[in-house]
Amino acid sequence: MSNRGATIRFCTSIIVVALFLTYSSIKGLNYIPSDTITQTMAPIIVTRPELQDSSAAQNVSSQSTVTQNSNSSATSSNSASSITVSASGAVQGTVIEKFISPYTANTSYNNVYLKNNTDLNINLKDFVNGKIGIDIEKNGKPQVLILHTHATESYLLHSETYYTEKDTSRNTNNAYNMVALGKIISDRLNAAGIVTLHDTTQHDNPSYSESYTRSAQTINSYLKKYPSIKVVIDLHRDALSENDTDKVKLTTEIGGKKAAQVMLVMGSQSGNVTNFPNWKENLKLATKLQQTIEVMYPSLARSIHFMSKNYNESLSTGSMLIEIGTDGNTFDEAKYSAELVSNALINLLNTL
Secondary structure (H helix, E strand, O other), X not given: OHHHHHHHHHHHHHHHHHHXXXXXXXXXXXXXXXXXXXXXXXXXXXXXXXXXXXXXXXXXXXXXXXXXXXXXXXXXXXXXXXXXXXXXXXXXXXXXXXXXXXHHOOEEEOOEEEEEOOXXXXXXXXXXXXXXXXXXXXXXXXXXXXXXXXXXXXXXXXXXXXXXXXXOOEOOOOOOEHHHHHHHHHXXXXXXXXXXXXXXXXXXXXXXXXXXXXXXXXXXXXXHHOOOOOEEEEEEOOOOEOOOOOEEEEEEEEOOEEEEOEEEEEOOOOOOOOOOOOHHHHHHHHHHHHHHHHHHOOOOEOOEEEOOOOOOHHHOOOEEEEEEOOOOOEHHHHHHHHHHHHHHHHHHHOOO
């Protein structure tokens, strides 16, 4: 019996040791030391390549970035073109900044530059030196009317190098369209003692069609009610594109700040245009204004765009159509230019 019991105890010990060794081996395969740190890759921030300067990158960091975890298979170069801007919609195209020099115009004289798109032979010297039949009076009566045939034309509300589906070229909120710029100019003219009326009618809303017909009615209504009005300014903005998707903004630097370039668009009795016998009086005024702008703020004004069109300028002998910037310019750039144009207008009108 004693030998049998010893044998049983010996076998039991062998089994226990085998089980222990098997358990330790299995545990060792899954063992993670306590001082091991599990690492996670930092997120990758993908931004548009053209926004790599410090100011643009700062502005876009919260709106046009995409965060990817370490499991993403996309790369920054492949993702940049399909970024969705969370605050402004999907990117539609880029905004290309340019400067259009007035100094390459086909007609020029004494700081006046004109692009002649008509069949008329224009001697700028005669217009620049010609006497303007306008006498601005500071007698409390309206002298200037500012209106907007296309009042809802608007600008970008950011300074990024792209635009999105929500960056529309028209805005019915008068705080952000041509009416806002008209207010800047009218307020400054009035502060200078030149009584100015500002009509805020949105002649292009709800329909763009027949805008000029409606604005002509507005102009005639004011001229009838206030025969003292000498100058009528129709304030617009231009629109330029590089291709089907990219917008062009026109800027120049004035006083260390970016300003939207401006352009006078003047009509004439030429081509198929009739009933515009006094177009020369308008052009005289326009050449004087462009000369004043060029002397005060060189490069701000593009060359005068001289056309075989009417633009309602036949309704008075002091009519001008002024375009400030393009739909690629920022609202701030356009507002700054409105301030500069108002300074030039005050300077000119005080001499008449």
